[in-house]
Amino acid sequence: MRQTDACNPITLACIKVCIIFMMILLCCTSVYADDTSLGRTPEGVFPLQENAVIMESEQITVDLSKNSVECIFVFHNTGKSKSVYMGFPGKIYNDADDDLTRDVNLELNNFKTFIGAKELSVTRKKSIPNTAADSGKLNYSEYFTFTVPFKADEKVTVRNTYNFTPTYDSSGNVFSGYVLKTGALWKGLIGSAKVTFKLGNIQPYQIEALQPQGFRFEGGDLIWEQKNFEPDYDLVVDYNTYHYSKEFLKGEYATEDQITEITQKINNYYRVKNFAMRGRFIDLFWQYFEAVNKEDDILALYIRSFFISK
Numbered sequence: 425m426r427q428t429d430a431c432n433p434i435t436l437a438c439i440k441v442c443i444i445f446m447m448i449l450l451c452c453t454s455v456y457a458d459d460t461s462l463g464r465t466p467e468g469v470f471p472l473q474e475n476a477v478i479m480e481s482e483q484i485t486v487d488l489s490k491n492s493v494e495c496i497f498v499f500h501n502t503g504k505s506k507s508v509y510m511g512f513p514g515k516i517y518n519d520a521d522d523d524l525t526r527d528v529n530l531e532l533n534n535f536k537t538f539i540g541a542k543e544l545s546v547t548r549k550k551s552i553p554n555t556a557a558d559s560g561k562l563n564y565s566e567y568f569t570f571t572v573p574f575k576a577d578e579k580v581t582v583r584n585t586y587n588f589t590p591t592y593d594s595s596g597n598v599f600s601g602y603v604l605k606t607g608a609l610w611k612g613l614i615g616s617a618k619v620t621f622k623l624g625n626i627q628p629y630q631i632e633a634l635q636p637q638g639f640r641f642e643g644g645d646l647i648w649e650q651k652n653f654e655p656d657y658d659l660v661v662d663y664n665t666y667h668y669s670k671e672f673l674k675g676e677y678a679t680e681d682q683i684t685e686i687t688q689k690i691n692n693y694y695r696v697k698n699f700a701m702r703g704r705f706i707d708l709f710w711q712y713f714e715a716v717n718k719e720d721d722i723l724a725l726y727i728r729s730f731f732i733s734k
Contacts, residue, residue, distance in 0.1 A: 465588075465590070465591070465599070465600060465601050465602065465603055465658070466484070466486050466493045466588055466600070466601070466602045466603065467512070467513050467602070467603035467606060468482065468484070468495060468497075468512075468602075468603060468604065468606045468607050469495070469497060469510050469511065469512050469582070469584060469606065470510070470511055470512075470606040470607075470609040470610070471508060471509070471510060471511075471609055471610060472509040472510060472511045472567075472569065473508070473509050475501075475503075475506075475508050475610075475611065476501065476502045476503030476611055477499050477500065477501050477502070477503075477508055477574070477610060477611055478499065478500045478502060478610060478611050478612050478615070479497060479498070479499055479607055479610040479614050479615070480498045480499065480500050480579065480614075480615040480616075481497070481498045481614070481615050481616045481617070481618075482495065482496070482497050482498075482607060482614065482616075482617045482618075483495075483496040483617075483618050483620075484496075484602055484617075484618070484619040484620065485620045485622065486600070486602060486619065486620070486621045486622065487622045487624065488590075488600060488621055488622060488623060488624060488626055488661075488663070489622070489623075489624030489625060489626070490587075490624075491587055491588055491589060491590060492585070492586070492587050492588075493584075493585065493586055493587070493588065494583065494584070494585050495583065495584040495585075496581060496582075496583050497581070497582045497583075497584075498579060498580075498581050499572070499574070499579065499580050499581075499582060499610075500577075500578075500579045501574035501575070501576065501577065501578050501579075501580070502577065502611070503576070504576050505574065505575050505576045505578075506573075506574055507571050507572065507573045507574070508571065508572050508573075508574060509569065509571055510569065510570055510571070510572055510582075511567040511568070511569050512532075512535065512537075512567060512568040512569075512570075512584060512586075513532075513564040513567060513603075513606070514531065514532050514535065514548060514564065514566040514567050514568045515531045515532070515564060515565050515566035516563060516564060516565065531566075531589075532568070532586045532587065532588055533586065533587045533588070534585070534586055534587050535568045535584070535585070535586040536584070536585050536586070537568075537570045537582065537583070537584050538582070538583040538584075538585075539572065539580060539581065539582060539583075540581070544570045544571070544572070545570065546568050546569070546570045547568070547569045547570070548566060548567070548568055548569075549566065549567050549569050550565065550566055551564065551565050551566070551567075595664070595666075595667075596664045596665065596666025596667055596672075597632065597662060597663075597664045598662065598663050598664065598665075599660075599662050600621075600660075600661045600662065600663070601635075601658060601659040601660040601661045601662075602619050602658065602659040602661075603658045603659075604617070604655035604657060604658050604659060605655055605656065605657070605658055607654075607655050608654045608655050608656065613652050613653055613654050614650075614652070614653055614654065614655065615651065615652060616649070616650070616651045616652075617648075617649065617650050617651075617653070617655075618647065618648075618649045619647070619648045619649075619659060620645050620646075620647050621645060621646040621647070621648075621661055622644065622645055623644050623645060623646060624644070625665070626663055626665060627665075627668070627693070628641060628693055628722070628726045629668065629689050629690055629692070629693040629722075629723075630663050630664055630665050630667075630668050631646070631661065631662070631663045631722055632662045632663055632664055632722075633660060633661075633662040633722075634646075634660060634661060634662075634721070634722060634725070635657075635659065635660035636657055636659070636660075638650060639725060640725070640728070640729055640732070641725065641726055641729035642729065646661065667682075667686060668686060668690065673686065673687075692711075692715075692720075692723060693723065693726065695711070696708065696711055696723070696726060696727050696730075699711065700730040705730075705731070708727060708730060708731070711727055712724055712727040712728065712731075715727060
């Protein structure tokens with residue numbers, strides 16, 4: 425977001441320093457409704473055999489408006505020349521015995537794999553036993569599999585694209601994110617990871633939960649980055665556009681308390697944006713600490729985006 429010259433540069437620099445040293449760590453918890461309709465969360469690739477391959481980097485783009493994903497992985501073969509068998513979770517086991525879960529929601533669609541401009545052959549297989557990923561624990565019934573050739577000490581960039589159906593419930597909550605844990609199955613640490621959630625028409629105030637720490641707003645995107653790590657967690661991005669729509673707010677299901685709370689929340693975000701556009705950073709500073717005091721983690725994160733240099 426563009427900052428104006430209305431604030432003295434020295435004052436702004438002091439504010440930045442204060443915020444950097446005084447920020448409270450953010451931690452959000454998501455709650456899943458009982459009537460959740462099971463869908464998918466975007467996921468990553470893992471080895472289907474023992475190997476000497478390192479995932480040097482992963483760059484993931486999740487388009488939340490199109491439910492599409494692009495994964496760009498850079499792998500480094502630290503051993504001899506070989507072909508590495510890789511797998512991508514294709515379908516979750518459906519244990520539901522009611523009508524809330526549609527089988528198609530559990531599948532990834534239009535899955536493709538590329539090395540450069542060349543599209544690799546992809547095979548869809550049922551549950552694969554004796555894999556490095558331990559398919560039983562991951563609870564998947566089908567996988568997309570493909571083979572990547574490596575020369576000795578070679579780096580190869582693999583690109584995967586696919587579509588998914590996110591998990592949602594009857595209240596309009598959508599539970600999305602990205603599964604990082606599969607990256608821990610490669611040799612050593614992941615050198616770097618950048619996951620970009622393209623929000624599209626989703627407004628920052630419509631986001632209900634984020635996990636873990638480390639997210640930032642940047643333009644129309646929500647971004648998470650990490651370096652030199654072995655993930656034992658996944659990313660959570662939950663949102664609800666329905667509760668902020670005129671259809672809900674003017675309908676018969678919204679209570680007066682809900683309308684008041686939602687309207688106030690929207691106004692808070694617009695106030696913050698207005699302060700930032702007008703260069704009123706002192707006001708923005710106090711809005712941040714008010715959000716922290718109220719434990720409004722996502723609003724505080726949104727305000728931080730106007731202070732922290734990208």
